[in-house]
Every structure is written in C-alpha cells, then in structure tokens.
Amino acid sequence: MPELIFPLDSSKKFTDQKIIGHNRYHPDIPAAVQIRPGDTFRLDCREWFDGAIRNDDSADDIRDAPMSCVHVLSGPIAVEGAQPGDLLIVDILDVGPIPQEDSGPLAGQGWGYTGIFAKRNGGSFLVDQFPDAYKAIWDFRGQVATSRHVPGVSFTGNIHPGLMGTAPSAELLAKWNAREGELIATDPHRIPPLALPPEPKDAILGTLSGEEFDRVAGEAARTAPPRENGGNQDIKNLTKGTRVFYPVFVPGANFSVGDLHFSQGDGEITFCGAIEMGGFIDLHVDLIKGGMDTYGVAENAIFMPGNVAPQYSEWLAFSGTSVTLNGKQRYLDSHLAYQRACLHAINYLTKFGYSPEQAYLLLGAAPIEGRLSGVVDIPNACATVYLPTAIFDFDIRPSARGPVKIDPGIGAPKSPG
Incomplete structure (x- = not known):
C-alpha cells in the first residue's frame, strides 16, 4: 500500500481529525501535506456530507442536508517545485470504498446513497418534475451495487472521484466570484x-x-461547480488508470480530492446523483514545467480515461429534443434536450412498475451513457440516454408481449421539500 499521507479516523468528524482538510477554494488555505514530483501516496476521503446521510428508510436527511458544509476535501497537497504555468500530472492508481470495513454508519462502509434534492435545498437536473427529497441506499458486494429502494437491478460500479482540482490564484478566484455574482444578480x-x-x-x-x-471565509469560493481548476466535474470516467493534467495557478499547486462515487450515470442528474461514499484513493503525481503554455491548457483540465469502467455491450437508448414539456420551441438547447431524453427514459421505466422517483434515482446511479447526438440541425438539438439492458434482472426491451410488471418493493423514501 502506498504511504497514507492524509488519514481519516472513521469515528471522528472531519473537523476533529489529526490533519484538517477544507471545503472551500482559496489560494491562502495552507497546504496540509507536501509531496515531491514522482511520489505515490494514498489519501482517505470522507463522503461529501461528512456522515450526515444515514443508512435508513427516511429521506429527511437528504431534505435537510447541510449544503454549507460541502464538499469536505482531502488536501491541499503541495507539490514541491510546482509553479504557476505548470501542468500537474495526476495518475489514479486505485480508488475504492473505506478499506477493511463492510458495515458501519458512514457511507463507504459497505453501502452508499443517491439522493434527489428538494428544490429549496439545491434541486436537481429535473427539479420542476421532482421538487421533493428522495433517497436510495445501495449495498456493495465487491464491485456490484444493489438497492432495497430500487429492486430488480444490479450493476458494476465505475468507482471514481467526483472532485479533484488545484487551488485558484487570487486573480482567478476574483474572476469566479465576479462572474458568478453577476449571474446571481x-x-x-x-x-x-x-x-x-x-x-x-x-x-x-x-x-x-x-x-x-474570517477574511478567507468571506472570499473563498464554494466547491459545487466545475471551473478552470477542474473541481467538481463529476466525470464518471475518471476511474482507476486515469491520467489527468491540471493547470497550476499557485506555487505548490495545492491539489485536493474528494466526493468519491461508487458509480454514476452521465450528468449525475439527481444532483446527489452518484452513489456517494467515503473511501481511499491512491495517486501518483508529476509535473510538466511550463505545460500550460506549451499545450494551450490554461483554463481546463484534460484527461486520459482509465480502462476499468464496466463494459456493457447492449443498450436501450432514449432521445430528446429541445422542445419544452408545454410545447415551446428552444433553439439548439442541448441541456433541455438531455432533460427530455431523461424524462422519456423515466416514463418508459414506469411501465414496468417503477415509480418515477425510483427510475430517476436509477438513472443517476447506474452507468448510463449521455450523449449530445445532434447540435447543428436547427432548431432542435438532440440528446440521447443509453441505458445498459444487462443491469436489469428482467427484459426491458419492447416486445409484443408488453412490459414485465415488477414488484417495486418498499419504494424510495420521500420527504416533502
């Protein structure tokens, strides 16, 4: 096992650990540990709410989730010799749930969760159709996830970090706050x-x-969105074997990681759409001096996906176009087109006995493929959702026999929001 440089005690809160991480972005947050280019190391990571979500049959914890606390990140990690303008090379050597534990009160100890967030507490991709809080608990057996709240499915997890990134410079932080403030206004x-x-x-x-x-807390950026530093990109393909190239904006790079997922569908569409968990990640880092200018990578991360993602070969795909539910035309709105594709998939799954919420939770957690299939044919963009048929223990393909009716079980817990 690589050297564990950021340990977390599962019996303690994130703020009571030997080494304290962070949940905001700011160039003046001190590095927690320092490494050298070429080092290989392990980090423990807490799930993004630091234990606020429980393994039970209530969604009250999702409804009341403390959004001001997220994301709890392991880091910052200073890389010796890293300077603004460099590219930080990050190789994901291994990633998984909390090791040596198959049961416990923290997500990652044999289980994880997916949540549809209430409209008043962050909402979701389909917030107008699903304004209340729902939750699904997923149990892990090796690499496979199953749920008492979404019966009839099992799938191999594509384990990955939802959030990795470097610290912003003071100038970049000011740019973030200005442009996001203008949008809020x-x-x-x-x-x-x-x-x-x-x-x-x-x-x-x-x-x-x-x-x-107090000064930094008043200036620091929230970690919710992806930005120029990488951040909360929620890319399900950042699996074991991935290599990522991050722009460096401050001396030392001050790299952080967190928000581990056991599995996720493209888009993480329920907001807490992945199967959230705590766990560990093994990394190797190196530098390309002056790489930002050499390769023109100044305001984005680029990556080479890993090769251990689940391999499904048969799919049922659903399309959507940029027309609203009440029939209004939008011009090449790919976001709307993907919403409509997801809604078509959800509606289809209800014909087999699932509630709309169970189907929605499944699309967030299972390794679905989301694609922009057409963005040039005015006025309609076309987006598609590919659902792997092998994850179901019954046949979901259309046939003359009609859909199989499954027992939806206890359903997904709901808390009106």
Missing part, C-alpha cells in the same frame, strides 16, 4: 439559486484561524 431570489456565493458559515479552511480565517 440577474435573479437573486431564485429557488434553487443560480450560483452559490462565498459563505463563511461552516467553512473549513485547514489550519487558518482568527482574522485570517
């Missing part, structure tokens, strides 16, 4: 909000304290 009372401004409440900033903590 266009509809400041919108629910859910258009963006999340800096929030001092529940900020975790490593070893900072006193006036410096």
Whole structure:
C-alpha cells in the first residue's frame, strides 16, 4: 500500500481529525501535506456530507442536508517545485470504498446513497418534475451495487472521484466570484439559486484561524461547480488508470480530492446523483514545467480515461429534443434536450412498475451513457440516454408481449421539500 499521507479516523468528524482538510477554494488555505514530483501516496476521503446521510428508510436527511458544509476535501497537497504555468500530472492508481470495513454508519462502509434534492435545498437536473427529497441506499458486494429502494437491478460500479482540482490564484478566484455574482444578480431570489456565493458559515479552511480565517471565509469560493481548476466535474470516467493534467495557478499547486462515487450515470442528474461514499484513493503525481503554455491548457483540465469502467455491450437508448414539456420551441438547447431524453427514459421505466422517483434515482446511479447526438440541425438539438439492458434482472426491451410488471418493493423514501 502506498504511504497514507492524509488519514481519516472513521469515528471522528472531519473537523476533529489529526490533519484538517477544507471545503472551500482559496489560494491562502495552507497546504496540509507536501509531496515531491514522482511520489505515490494514498489519501482517505470522507463522503461529501461528512456522515450526515444515514443508512435508513427516511429521506429527511437528504431534505435537510447541510449544503454549507460541502464538499469536505482531502488536501491541499503541495507539490514541491510546482509553479504557476505548470501542468500537474495526476495518475489514479486505485480508488475504492473505506478499506477493511463492510458495515458501519458512514457511507463507504459497505453501502452508499443517491439522493434527489428538494428544490429549496439545491434541486436537481429535473427539479420542476421532482421538487421533493428522495433517497436510495445501495449495498456493495465487491464491485456490484444493489438497492432495497430500487429492486430488480444490479450493476458494476465505475468507482471514481467526483472532485479533484488545484487551488485558484487570487486573480482567478476574483474572476469566479465576479462572474458568478453577476449571474446571481440577474435573479437573486431564485429557488434553487443560480450560483452559490462565498459563505463563511461552516467553512473549513485547514489550519487558518482568527482574522485570517474570517477574511478567507468571506472570499473563498464554494466547491459545487466545475471551473478552470477542474473541481467538481463529476466525470464518471475518471476511474482507476486515469491520467489527468491540471493547470497550476499557485506555487505548490495545492491539489485536493474528494466526493468519491461508487458509480454514476452521465450528468449525475439527481444532483446527489452518484452513489456517494467515503473511501481511499491512491495517486501518483508529476509535473510538466511550463505545460500550460506549451499545450494551450490554461483554463481546463484534460484527461486520459482509465480502462476499468464496466463494459456493457447492449443498450436501450432514449432521445430528446429541445422542445419544452408545454410545447415551446428552444433553439439548439442541448441541456433541455438531455432533460427530455431523461424524462422519456423515466416514463418508459414506469411501465414496468417503477415509480418515477425510483427510475430517476436509477438513472443517476447506474452507468448510463449521455450523449449530445445532434447540435447543428436547427432548431432542435438532440440528446440521447443509453441505458445498459444487462443491469436489469428482467427484459426491458419492447416486445409484443408488453412490459414485465415488477414488484417495486418498499419504494424510495420521500420527504416533502
């Protein structure tokens, strides 16, 4: 096993650990540990809510999830010699649930969860159709996930980190806050909000304290969206064997990782759409000096996907176009087209006995493929959702016999939001 440089005690809260991580982005958050180019190491990671979600049959914890706390990240990790303008090479050597434990109170200890978030607490990709909070618990057996809340399916997890990234420079942070603030100002009372401004409440900033903590907490960016530094990209293909190239904006790069997922469908469409878990990740890092300019990688991460993702060969695909539910035409709106494709898949699965919420939770958690299939044929964009047929223990293909009727079991727990 590589050297564990960021340990987490499962019996303690994130803020009570020997080494304290962070849940905001700011260039002045001190590095928690330092490594050298060429080093291989292990990090423990806590699931993004630090244990707030429980393995039970209630969705109250999803409804009341403390959004100001996320994401709890392991880091920052300073890389010796890294300077602004370099590219940080990050190889994912291994990633998995909390090792040596198959049961316990924390997500990752033999189980994980998927949540549809209430509209007042973040919402989801399909928030207008699903405004309330729902939850599904998934049990792990090796690499396979099953759920008492979504029966009749099992699938191999494509385990990956939802969030990895480097720290922003002061100039880049100011750019983030300015542009996101301008967006919020266009509809400041919108629910859910258009963006999340800096929030001092529940900020975790490593070893900072006193006036410096207060200053940074008032400026630091939330970790919810992906940005130029990588961040919360939620790319399900960042599996074992992946190599990522991150822009470096501050001395040391100050790299962080968290938000591990046992599995996820493209888009993480329920917002907490993956199977969330805590666990470990083994990494190797190196540098390309001056790589940002050499390769023109100045405001995005690029990556080479791993080769251990589940391999499904048969699919049932659903298409959607950029026309609203009430028949209004939108011009090449690929976001709307993907929403419509997802809604078509959900509606189809209800014909077999699933509730719409069970189908929605499944699309967030299972390794579905989402694609932009047409973005040039005015006025309609076309998006598609590919659902692997092998994950079901019954045949979901259309036939003259009609759909099989399954027992939906206890269903997905709901908490009105």
